[in-house]
Structures are given as C-alpha cells and as structure tokens.
Amino acid sequence: MHPLFAVQDNFHYNAAPLDFMHRKRLTILLTFCVSIAIAIAGDKPQLAPEIFAPGIISTDLDESCGCFSPDGQSFYFVRRGAYTTSPPISIICFSDFRGGKWSHPEIASFSGMYLDGSPYFSPDGRRLYFGSKRPAQSSPGGRDWNIWFVERTDTGWGEPKEIGGPINTPKNDTNPAVAADGTFYFASDRDSQPGYLHIYRARLTNGKYQLPEKLGTEINSGDAEINPYITPDQKILLFGSYRKDNLSGGGNHYDRADLYVSVNRDGHWMQARHLEHGINTTASEGNPTMSPDGKWFYFTSERSPFEIPMKEKLTTASWRDRQRAIENGVGNIYRISAEALELNR
16 A cells, blocks of 8 residues: 555544644645645656657657757758668758747758768858768769858858868768867778778867867777767767677667767767667667757667567558658657766766
C-alpha cells in the first residue's frame, strides 16, 4: 500500500478525536509534498533521446546534419537522396520557428544542385559554412569535398564562396565548425587514405587561417573521425568516430559511427569519451550540435524498429507502416538534455 494511503487508513480507523486535526494536517502536508516532488520531477529534462520536430523536420525521409542559427529561430539541416545515384545528391534545408512551431522546411537558396552537407553557422550568424562536392578550384570536377560559405544579405544569402587554402586541399575537406575567435575545426583526409578523415584545427591570425594542425590522439584514433562540433569557447568538442572498440554491440555490421565528447581542461583535450544514455545504438549516430542556450544536445541517428529476428512476424500492413514511419532506418534528428553529456565527469 502506498504510504500516503496508509496514513489515511490509520487516522480513519484508529485516530482519537483529539488528534484527528493533527493527522489531517499531516496528510495534507504529505499530499502537498508528493505533488511538489512529482511536479519537479516532471519538469526535469528526461535523459532519453526524443525525435526533434516529428513530421516536420524529422520525417520518413533521410535527415541529418542539423544546426541552429545563433538566435535559435532557424534550423538548417540536410535531406539526402538515394545513394544509388552517382554522385548522390543531398540538399540543405531550413525551417523557421514561427508562432510557437517550426515551419515546413524549404531548400536553401544556395543548395539543390550538388551533394551538399554539414551546415554550420558562424557565432555571429553572418556566415553559414557547409561542405559540398560542387566544382571548386582544388577539385574542378567536383569529385572531392570542399568547404564553402555564404554570407547574409538584406534579402537572404549571397552566392557560395570557397573558403580556399590552407583549409581546402585536393583531398576531402568537410564538416566545418567555427569557434568564437574564428578558430576553424573540420574533418579531412589530407594525411591519410581517401575517405579516412580526421579532425583538424586552423587558427585565425590577423585575418588569415594558419596551417591546419591535426588534433592529438585524445581525439583522433586509428579509425576515422568526422562531424566536429565546437562550443564557442572551445571547451567542449563533440564528434563522430568509426572506432570499432566502442561501437555499440548487436546487429549486423555496417559502416557506422558513434558519438564522443572531449573536454578541454587547462588547454589540453581530455581523452574522448563514448556517449551514453541511449545516444549511441547499434545504428549509426553522428552530426552533433547544441541548442544556442546549451540546454539541449542534438544528433543524427539511423535507428529503426527492425531487429533480426523480429519479435513478431511482419505482415504486409505492418511492413508498410514501419517503412513509412519516422524511425524507419534512415536518418532522423534527435535531442536529449545536455545533462546526458555528463561534462563534469
């Protein structure tokens, strides 16, 4: 029996008339305390991922690579097409927060013709960086990833421009991330085999980017690292990695990433830590970002309800319904309280 009901039963059957009011006050007090505790617990962010803007931003299509404008009023992300086209196409979309809800996404003015990805706002919101396989000076045929940017105008965005050297090279350079002082983080395979990216950093000095440096073994492993997100003060680095030692178990193997965090203490990066609380699964996770107020952590996941063997035999209707559901095995954007990052560990 619940303790609250036990108190009520006790005074109802056994209380003397003189202490009835005392017991009644005690019951009211306990009821009040329980109500407050429930209310407080209900207000606490739950440490379990939830789909972000279901049916609007996260749909049965393939979404990834989300980022917020600094004021939190716009959300840019990527929708990917079929991988059977060569090269495949992915588009950068945006949604605005209006009247208490997110608007239906539209394709950004600078996207829609090439393989574009990884949008990332400058801290002042005046620039939006992104990766693209469009023709570039370092890759005229558009065969490799390069980093581009657009600048705010009075009517929207200007024409895309290459960021140029020493960040862009004839190799793959993508996944831009910018700190408040202009320090530029990105992923590149310039010193490794094609497609085997690692995270680099280029400092901005007197308006010019210095030669990029590869981050140390606290961040970069013997496997590939992608999708850096850096806080404006460069105290927290979130990223994806294909390292095999920490991939969540279960399921059949396919090339996939998990998410990691490293904290900068006294100018040194701590050993990257595999994220918990249901962030990483047997599916692929990547593209980390934070809400502008730092309260929420967002990421991409390809999780789905399909596990072999299935708990129940699929029917024609259940197969169709699961394929049309939001969580159907292609990318969606999720969020979880930033408490799940456990940054004080």
